[in-house]
Amino acid sequence: MLEFIAIAVVGLLAGVINGMAGGASVISFPVILATGLSPVSAAMTNALGITPANFFALVAIRHRIKEMAREYSKLIWISISASILGACALISVPVEVFEKIVPFLLLFATLSLLVKVKPKVDENFQIKENVGIAASGFYCGYFGPGQGVMVIAVLARGAHRKSADLNSAKNLIVGCTSIVSNVIYIFSGLVHWPYVFALLAGSTVGGTLGGRWATRMSPAFYKALVVIIGLGASAWLFEKYLF
Numbered sequence: 001m002l003e004f005i006a007i008a009v010v011g012l013l014a015g016v017i018n019g020m021a022g023g024a025s026v027i028s029f030p031v032i033l034a035t036g037l038s039p040v041s042a043a044m045t046n047a048l049g050i051t052p053a054n055f056f057a058l059v060a061i062r063h064r065i066k067e068m069a070r071e072y073s074k075l076i077w078i079s080i081s082a083s084i085l086g087a088c089a090l091i092s093v094p095v096e097v098f099e100k101i102v103p104f105l106l107l108f109a110t111l112s113l114l115v116k117v118k119p120k121v122d123e124n125f126q127i128k129e130n131v132g133i134a135a136s137g138f139y140c141g142y143f144g145p146g147q148g149v150m151v152i153a154v155l156a157r158g159a160h161r162k163s164a165d166l167n168s169a170k171n172l173i174v175g176c177t178s179i180v181s182n183v184i185y186i187f188s189g190l191v192h193w194p195y196v197f198a199l200l201a202g203s204t205v206g207g208t209l210g211g212r213w214a215t216r217m218s219p220a221f222y223k224a225l226v227v228i229i230g231l232g233a234s235a236w237l238f239e240k241y242l243f
Contacts, residue, residue, distance in 0.1 A: 015206020049199020
C-alpha cells in the first residue's frame with residue numbers, strides 16, 4: 001500500500017511540473033523502474049500514468065483550446081504520426097538493447113532542460129519545425145521523458161509566437177501525441193496497471209495545479225529539481241545497465 005501511495009505522490013509532483021513546463025517524467029520514470037519492472041514496461045507504464053497531466057493543465061485555458069487546436073493541427077498530426085513509429089519501435093526492440101539505450105535517453109532528456117532557445121526569423125523555419133516536432137513525436141513513442149521540453153524548444157524558435165502560449169501549445173501537442181502511443185502500449189501486454197492508476201491519481205491533480213501555477217512561479221526551482229534528480233537517476237542507470 002505504501003508503494004502505491006509513494007507512486008501517487010511522485011505522480012502528483014510530476015503532474016505539477018509537467019503542467020508548468022514539462023520534463024517531469026525524468027523523475028517518475030526512474031521511480032517506476034526502481035520497483036523492478038523492465039525498462040520497456042516501466043517506460044510504457046510511466047507514459048500512461050503521466051499523460052493526463054498535459055490535458056488537465058489545459059483547464060486553465062479551456063476557452064482557447066479549440067483555437068489552439070486549429071492553429072497547431074498540422075504539428076499535432078506530424079507528432080502523432082511519428083509517435084506511432086516510435087511506439088512500434090519500442091515494442092519490437094529487445095529488452096536487452098533498450099537497457100543499454102535507456103541511460104543515454106534519460107541523460108539526454110535531463111540535459112535538454114538546460115537548452116536555451118531564442119526566437120529568430122528563418123526562411124526554412126517551417127521545414128525545421130516540422131522535422132523537430134516529428135523527432136519529438138518519435139521520441140515520445142519510443143521513450144517519452146523530456147518530450148515536452150523538446151517541443152517547447154522547437155516552438156520557441158518561431159519569432160511570431162507569444163512566449164505565454166508556448167506552454168499551453170506544448171501541453172496540447174504532447175497530450176494528443178501521447179494518447180495515440182498509449183493506445184499501442186495498452187495492447188502490448190507490458191503495462192503494469194496498478195502503477196498506472198497510482199500515477200494517474202497523482203498526475204491528474206498535479207497537472208491541474210501546474211497549469212494554474214505556470215504563470216506564477218519562476219521556472220528556476222522546478223528546472224533545478226528535475227535536472228538534479230535526472231542526473232542522479234541517469235548515473236544510477238549507467239551503473240545498473242552499463243557498468
